Structures are given as C-alpha cells and as structure tokens.
Amino acid sequence: xxxDKRIMILDxxxxxxxxxxxxxxxxxxxxxxxxxxxxxxxxxxLIIFTLFFNKIFKLYDNIWKYASIDxxxxxxxxxxxxxxxxxxxSYYISYTFLRSPYYRFPMNVHIIFWVLSVxxxxxxxxxxxxxxxxxxxxxxxxxxxxTLLIGAGDAGALIIKEVKKHSDLSYNIVxxxxxxxxxxxxxxxxxxxxxxxxxxxxxxxDYKVEEIILAMPSVELHDKKEILNICKETKxxxxxxxxxxxxxxxxxxxxxxxxxxIEDLLGREQIKLDNENVDKxxxxxxxxxxxxxxxxxxxxxxxxxxxxxxxxxILDIYENNAYDLEMELxxxxxxxxxxxxxxxxxxxxxxxxxxxxxxxxxxxxxAAHKHVPLMENNPAEAIKNNIVGTYNLMKCCDEFKVKRxxxxxxxxxxxxxxxxxxxxxxxxxxIQAFDKISKTEFVxxxxxxxxxxxxxxxxxxxxxxxxxxxxxxxxxxxxRFFMTIPEAAQLVIQAGGMAKGGxxxxxxxxxxxxxxxxxxxxxxxxxxxPDIDIKIEYVxxxxxxxxxxxxxxxxxxxxxxxxxxxxxxxxxxxDMKFIEKSVDExxxxxxxxxxxxxxxxxxxxxxxxxxxx
Numbered sequence: 331x332x333x334d335k336r337i338m339i340l341d342x343x344x345x346x347x348x349x350x351x352x353x354x355x356x357x358x359x360x361x362x363x364x365x366x367x368x369x370x371x372x373x374x375x376l377i378i379f380t381l382f383f384n385k386i387f388k389l390y391d392n393i394w395k396y397a398s399i400d401x402x403x404x405x406x407x408x409x410x411x412x413x414x415x416x417x418x419x420s421y422y423i424s425y426t427f428l429r430s431p432y433y434r435f436p437m438n439v440h441i442i443f444w445v446l447s448v449x450x451x452x453x454x455x456x457x458x459x460x461x462x463x464x465x466x467x468x469x470x471x472x473x474x475x476x477t478l479l480i481g482a483g484d485a486g487a488l489i490i491k492e493v494k495k496h497s498d499l500s501y502n503i504v505x506x507x508x509x510x511x512x513x514x515x516x517x518x519x520x521x522x523x524x525x526x527x528x529x530x531x532x533x534x535x536d537y538k539v540e541e542i543i544l545a546m547p548s549v550e551l552h553d554k555k556e557i558l559n560i561c562k563e564t565k566x567x568x569x570x571x572x573x574x575x576x577x578x579x580x581x582x583x584x585x586x587x588x589x590x591x592i593e594d595l596l597g598r599e600q601i602k603l604d605n606e607n608v609d610k611x612x613x614x615x616x617x618x619x620x621x622x623x624x625x626x627x628x629x630x631x632x633x634x635x636x637x638x639x640x641x642x643x644i645l646d647i648y649e650n651n652a653y654d655l656e657m658e659l660x661x662x663x664x665x666x667x668x669x670x671x672x673x674x675x676x677x678x679x680x681x682x683x684x685x686x687x688x689x690x691x692x693x694x695x696x697a698a699h700k701h702v703p704l705m706e707n708n709p710a711e712a713i714k715n716n717i718v719g720t721y722n723l724m725k726c727c728d729e730f731k732v733k734r735x736x737x738x739x740x741x742x743x744x745x746x747x748x749x750x751x752x753x754x755x756x757x758x759x760x761i762q763a764f765d766k767i768s769k770t771e772f773v774x775x776x777x778x779x780x781x782x783x784x785x786x787x788x789x790x791x792x793x794x795x796x797x798x799x800x801x802x803x804x805x806x807x808x809x810r811f812f813m814t815i816p817e818a819a820q821l822v823i824q825a826g827g828m829a830k831g832g833x834x835x836x837x838x839x840x841x842x843x844x845x846x847x848x849x850x851x852x853x854x855x856x857x858x859x860p861d862i863d864i865k866i867e868y869v870x871x872x873x874x875x876x877x878x879x880x881x882x883x884x885x886x887x888x889x890x891x892x893x894x895x896x897x898x899x900x901x902x903x904x905d906m907k908f909i910e911k912s913v914d915e916x917x918x919x920x921x922x923x924x925x926x927x928x929x930x931x932x933x934x935x936x937x938x939x940x941x942x943x
Contacts (some may be wrong), residue, residue, distance in 0.1 A: 480542060482507075618693045627696035675715070710927055762767045777811075792852065850866070928940060
C-alpha cells in the first residue's frame, strides 16, 4: 500500500512536470501570463483525471516486477483518455469561465504532453521493474548450474524469462538447441541458439553443462525420443516442461519442470478413446472396481469418473491405498458420488452384501496377487485370491444381473510358466465359462507390464540407483512388453465398450523392450553413466520367469477391432461344470503340499508348463 501511494505521488509530479515542459517547449521557454494562469487552474483537474483513469486501468494494482507489454498498453490507454478529457476540459473552461479561446492550450501542447506523460509514467514503472529484478532474496546462495535449453520456441522463451526474473533460481542457461536453421546464431533474451540436435553433445562438453531442459511440449513423439536418446549420451540430468496446455497464457513457473522419466522414452502416441462407445455403458451407471486402490484399479477409477457414472464403488482389501484414492477423487471430482468398500473377494458373503446394497451395472475386476516370485513360493494364496476370489466375484455378477464385467488379465497367462500366470489363465477360462450361461457380458483384457505400477521393476531400479547401485537385471537378453498406467486403463475401458461377451481382448503393447536397455536408460536419465557410475549386475532368472513374454496363444489367431490397438483372441469352448468342479478342488489347496498344488494347476491348465531353473 505504501508503494502504491508513492507511485501515485510520483505520477502526479510527473504529469504536472510533463505539462509544464510541454508549454516550455511549445513557447520556446517564454510562457505568457495567460498560459501561466491557465496552467495553474488546470493542475487540480489534471491530477483528478490522471488518478481516475490510472485507477480504471489498474495501474496501481499491478506488480511491476512482472510487468509486460499489457501493462504498457494500460499506461497508453490511461494517458490518452486523460489527455482527451483534459482537451475537453480546456475548451469548456476557456469558453464558459474565461470567455476567451486564447486561454486554452494549443493542440500541439497536448500532443507534447501526451508523449511526455507516456514516457514518464512508463519510464517510472520500467525503473521499478529493473530495481525489483535486481533484488536478491536474503539467504539465497549457491552455485549456478550450467543448463542447456532444447527448444527456441514459446516454452523456451518462457523459461529464459523466468530464470532472468528470479535471481534465486540455480540455473545458468548457457545456450539453446533448436533444429530450425533460421534461428541458429540468433538470441532469445541474450541467450544464443547454438545449433540443432546434433550439437547437443558438443555444447554440453564446451559449456560444461550439468542439466538439460527439454522445452518442446508439442514435439512429435519420434523426435522427442531421438533428442532424449542423444541427451542420454551426456552425463547431464534431464528435465522437461509440462504439456502445452499448461503453458498457455504464460501460466508457467520453474517449479513445474519435472525429471524426464522412462515413460518419455518408451511411451507411444496418445490413446484416442471412442467416447460415445464408452459413454453408453458407463455414464449414469453404478460402476464397481475391485482392487480399486492398486496401480491399475486406481487409474481405472480416475478415468471412469471422467465419464460421469452415477456411483463409483471402490472395493479393496488394503485400506491405505483406498483412502488415498478417495481423498484424491474428493479433491479433483467433488461432485462424483463414490463409495469406498473394504472387503476381500475371497469372502462370498461380504461380496453378496456389497452387490445387494449397490447393485452395480458394470464391474472392472483388477484385484489380484500379481508378484511372480512371491506367488511361486505361495501358490495356495495365489489360487485362493486369483482363482477362488475371481469365481466368487463372477458368481455374484451373474446372480445380481450385472450388465458387463471386465476382467484384467496379463501376458503371463499365455503359455504360463509360473503360478501367477497359471492362475490368471484359469481366470480367463472362468470368464468364458460364465459368459456362456449368463445374461451378463463377461470379457477379459490382456496386456503386459505397466510402467511404474506397484511392485514393477521401474521403482526397484530407481531405488537401486538412488542407493548408488548396483542395478540388478535377471538376464542380459530378457525382454518385456511395457505400457503406461493411463494407457492401460484407457484401453481397458475402451475394450469394455466393445464387449459382446466371451472375448479376450489383447492390447497392442508395441515392441518388447530389453530389461538391460531399460536399466541403462534409467541410469542415464538419472545423470549417471551405466557400468561406470552405476553398475548393472545379472543375477539369473527368478523362479517361473520367462526370457520372453507372449501376448497371445500360439495356436489361435487374433481378430482386429475398430480400435487399432485392440485385438480379440478367438474364444475357447469352456464347460461350466469343469470350472465349478475345479474351483471346488482349488478351495482345498490349503490342505495339500506345494508340489501337489503345482500338479493340480498343471492338470487344470494344460498350457501351464512350470519353468525349471
């Protein structure tokens, strides 16, 4: 407030001085008594007009440290209107009170006054901005990090502007990389464009760059991957700006920068959903998600609420994750009706109670034990949860006439070599058996590893890197299919919209990725050199682990769908009596030895061949 008053006082002094100088210049330093008198009687009105229009255009509300061209236009508008009103006032006073046109100022005085007012009021605020930008916060110190900026567009200009504005930021931008030849050698706010992507490594060496910022939010994916792969050759930490929509209207701060992650290197083009198809079975319906607090389940919930179900029921046995998701949805989607249920799919009575109370129209089944080595050592628990629990859930879906059920499956269900994969394959058989006898539409969706999901390899690698290594990989040649969590969830929802009943939908996972390459990429993205700063150790395949995963059964063909990333595996003829008899046997696995449990799985799932390590 004190600063506002000071600026008002200075504005008053400047406009009075501008008018006086305009008179002096117009009359060659010889102002007649008439004009001196008129100058004196004009001071008070001029002050009133100036302050009034300055207030109208909010010249005392702006923080001039962040002033831009918009504030300059505000000054021009205010001064122009002040001058127009002042001209009208001059004519009115001259003819009404002084009875002579000779007392009013000549028009060229008003023109000179306008120019001087814009310069003085604008100059005052420019000086204030310069002084503000030179202020260094107390207690802020530290070494500036030599930083290379990739992208000489709007995002790059915003970053340079932010860095120059905030002297407490630790970035020292040494140059810009951009493939546009016309920009090479040019400067943005004093920072030189050094060349295209082929200049990245040389620039990092020449300028001792420690950090690279990718400021290309709308770049094509293949270009982004290529640039990031070049950046990996340096020992620099990599950061990237948020999406293009978050940069609109200059709404950006350096705090929005995030580390480049493995998804940036492995991701594919954004999934395009057929919203109309999805709307038909989710909007205004009661949707139940089992395992709703898990990685896939929680992302399904985040995507489902976008289609406005009447009620979202989140069922999970683990209360902490379910609670966190509920708080997130309350914050981001406060209007969405939701209910969190703590329950186990093993408990048939509890499931019937939930179905009776909420009568879901659609069920997404994401609750499962999925850790391969743990399930290898605990096969009875894998069967109780994955097989018996799934049967319980499907039985309820049939009894309570659910419209559609979508079961989350896995590539490990294809020719399984481990207990987890075998149990998930039997779940697919349960789905197809129920679909034959029920009015409910039962389908399964099969996909591979999900980047960053709970228990996945990415968080493990990151912890190992943070601890200084080594990063452990089971085998130099082991490969896996990968998909981001949002991508997987969106395709699951889309597949559910295509369901007619009995299908196993297979998602296009793209090309398989070598785990060793994945480890090297993560080490490089963390600013280290693989096998130099952080070692990679090969520890051998784990129990039940394959070198290569498959997404479809070898003996069947896939049928394409309207969505280019979703295929359908030919349904198998599964008898419900076989499923029910098998489930009865599986309910008794707690009473038999581990080897007998494995033998039972092999008997019930012919494609299951245990891996001998």
